[in-house]
Structures are given as C-alpha cells and as structure tokens.
Amino acid sequence: MSPLSTPVADACFSSLSHAAAEAIAALDAVALREQKARMAPWAAEKLREATNSVPRRSREWERLTARIVHDWPPDGTYLVDEYVNDLATRDTLERTKHELPASAATEFTAMLTRLDDAFREVTVDDGGASIAWRTNASEPDLAQRPWWWHRRPVNAPWT
Structure with a gap:
C-alpha cells in the first residue's frame, strides 16, 4: 500500500447509500459544468x-495526514503554501457538508470526522x-x- 493511500475516503465513497452517492454526484456535476465553462472547448x-x-x-x-505520518514523502519536504491549500480544501469539505441533504450529510460527516480525528492526532x-x-x-x-x-x-518541515 502506498504511504499516500486513502483507505478511509475510498471505503466511504464505495459504501455510500444510493441517495448519498446521488447527492454527492449532483454537487460534482455542478462543479464539473462550472469548471468546463472556464476552459477552452477542446x-x-x-x-x-x-x-x-x-x-x-x-x-x-x-493524504495530508498520510504525508505527516510518513514524514513528508517522497523527500521530507512540503511547502507551507501546499499546507495552506490543504486547509482550504478542508474548508470546502465543510461547506459540502452543509450543501448535502441531511441523510447524505450524516454519511459524509462520519467520514470527515474520522479524517479529522486522524489529522488531530498528528498535529x-x-x-x-x-x-x-x-x-x-490578521x-x-x-x-x-x-x-x-x-x-x-x-x-512541520517549514518551522
């Protein structure tokens, strides 16, 4: 198994209820349309x-937690800017939690709680x-x- 594997997220997304999978797919469809609208047609x-x-x-x-646990593969470095981007990614996951219908949000929140707990352990x-x-x-x-x-x-490699 790769040191940057994502077993919790992978297990969560492969075991979502049909309703939760559809709700997440709907959010992703909107994101895909928005992204494509900003790109060249080809x-x-x-x-x-x-x-x-x-x-x-x-x-x-x-993956951020895996990087911390495995001492920042592959070369022991990680830019603070990358870390800040990862924190911003977590912000988007929090917004996602609130955009999902209640039942889907419950399943998603359970996964997010596991990921957050692992992050807390190494920070x-x-x-x-x-x-x-x-x-x-400020x-x-x-x-x-x-x-x-x-x-x-x-x-933290930047401190």
Whole structure:
C-alpha cells in the first residue's frame, strides 16, 4: 500500500447509500459544468471529473495526514503554501457538508470526522502561528477560522 493511500475516503465513497452517492454526484456535476465553462472547448470535452470533486477533495484531506505520518514523502519536504491549500480544501469539505441533504450529510460527516480525528492526532494547536505569515490574515481573522487552521503538524518541515 502506498504511504499516500486513502483507505478511509475510498471505503466511504464505495459504501455510500444510493441517495448519498446521488447527492454527492449532483454537487460534482455542478462543479464539473462550472469548471468546463472556464476552459477552452477542446480541453473541456476531455474532462470527465471536476478537479475539485468531493471524492478528490476528501482524498486530499486524508493524504495530508498520510504525508505527516510518513514524514513528508517522497523527500521530507512540503511547502507551507501546499499546507495552506490543504486547509482550504478542508474548508470546502465543510461547506459540502452543509450543501448535502441531511441523510447524505450524516454519511459524509462520519467520514470527515474520522479524517479529522486522524489529522488531530498528528498535529498540535499553535493558534495558527506557524502559518499566519502565509495566510495574509490578521490575528483576529485567523482566530475566527475553523479549528484546522489553528493546528500545525508536529513535524512541520517549514518551522
């Protein structure tokens, strides 16, 4: 198994109820249409899945924890900008949770809770101090962001 595999997200998406799978597919269809509208027609016709689909974003969030656990493969580095992008990905997953019908949101939230718990295990709360300089946010603005913005990996390569 690859150190960057995503077993939690993969299991979740393969075992969704029909209704939850349809609800997520509907969100992804909208995202795909929006993405294609911003592309050249020749490129848009080749795109089959939105680059920001719910499964892809979920896997990216899980992959961040895997990177931390395995000491930042393949070479022990990870840019703080990439980490900030991962935190922004988690923001989109939070919005997704609220865009889904209640039953689908329950299934999705169960997966997200497992991913979040794993992330908490390998990070420490620093109030966002290690990334504040890269977010262009004031301290009060950063303090208002969700909890994941206040955490840094115990082995952050940029500190």
